[in-house]
Amino acid sequence: MTTEVKIHEDAKSRLEELQAEIRLQTGRNVTRQELVAHLINDAYESRSDVINSFRESSVPLSEDEKETMRRGRFRSDVETDESDIDDVLYG
Template sequence: MASIELDKQTERRLDKLRAAVRRQTGHPISRAELLERLVEDAYGSRDEVVDMFRTSQAYVADEDSGTVHRPERKLVPGGADRPDE
């Protein structure tokens, strides 16, 4: 597996996700396994991932609260019409 550099905030978030999985499932998970699952999920919804990079609004600010969030996305599993590339 290739090594990649992550900024401190991304590392913290990744570790918080790992901790949540461990707490809620009772099973430890490695960073690599978590990243593999996240990529698998994103790959199944790759059109939406690509769209996030097409627009400058990958994140949206709520005008009332000022909270910044990522717009909801519907996960679409890959199928015959979306063969692995």
């Protein structure tokens, strides 16, 4: 079963360019349907990557970014309050 999807002319043009490049570099003709299916199935590592690609900013952080930040933490065993932070930042 196939469904027709309308796409903007710019996107259609880019798909056609990619089709031509695939044909030139591999010698294989690929239909737009094959190309779109391939892009959808293989372009992202996970569904969350697809969802995150539509976010306006990188906040909130991805799970990988959060884990990277956690790895860089250490405990100094020194109590810090707001005035300590202000002193460090603003002198």
